[in-house]
Amino acid sequence: MDGQHALITGGGSGIGLACALALAADGARVSLMGRNAEKLNAAAATFSDQSRVQVFAGDVADAADVQRIVEAANDRQALTVAIANAGTGDIAPLVATDDDRWQQVLDTNLNGTYQLFKHAAVQIGRAGGGALCAISSIAGVRTHRFMHAYCASKAGIDMLVRTSADELGAAGIRVNSVCPGLVDTEIAQGLFGSEEVHADYLDCMPLRRTGVVADIANAVRFLCGPESSWITGVNLSVDGGHHLRRGPNYD
Secondary structure: OOOOEEEEEOOOOHHHHHHHHHHHHOOOEEEEEEOOHHHHHHHHOOOOOHHHEEEEEOOOOOHHHHHHHHHHHHHHOOOOEEEEOOOOOOOOOHHHOOHHHHHHHHHHHHHHHHHHHHHHHHHHHHOOOEEEEEEOOHHHOOOOOOOHHHHHHHHHHHHHHHHHHHHHHHHOEEEEEEEEOOEOOHHHHHHHOOHHHHHHHHHOOOOOOOEOHHHHHHHHHHHHOHHHOOOOOOEEEEOOOHHHOOOOOOO
């Protein structure tokens, strides 16, 4: 990954930070975007080579923020990779779903991915090509009752990936997504808090263990690197085989 420059949204912790560290370990320069500047600075401090990382505070739900940060990152070094990782979720029965919360989840997950792809593709195309990657979810592959906004946003991301890959291949830009199962991250802590829910997740997995951030980061690193130069339009499940069975029971 020498000479590559990747912008990662939601880069201050969890999967986003793990992706950034994996890319930097192989020689890439990385730019981290997130809403919390203090969290971003703490994340940047974990890099062994500080010259390989810079941070930009902004909200992916704000189109102007995304465009500004893509352009600012590109000014430091031409972008060749962009990873849409920032995300949020909600859980409620359909008839009790709050309209504002529904919109917030879609604005962050689906619209945030769209805005990053839209603006980063311009810069990556000018650089001669590269890779876009989104963090989707098992919830975009299998139904998750009571997670309507999250499921719809992730399924939308996977279709956005496929249509973008079909369109942007002519510019030398590959577009893929990784669909994690249950991974031990900050956003998933509520699911680990219920023994019944956690056990049901495990029952859905042929490889009976929950994931760690490195499982996802390794897949993203592969899809953004030269080893996958003939792969585009793929929604890759990294979930212990959860996609082979059913969604979890949240009753």
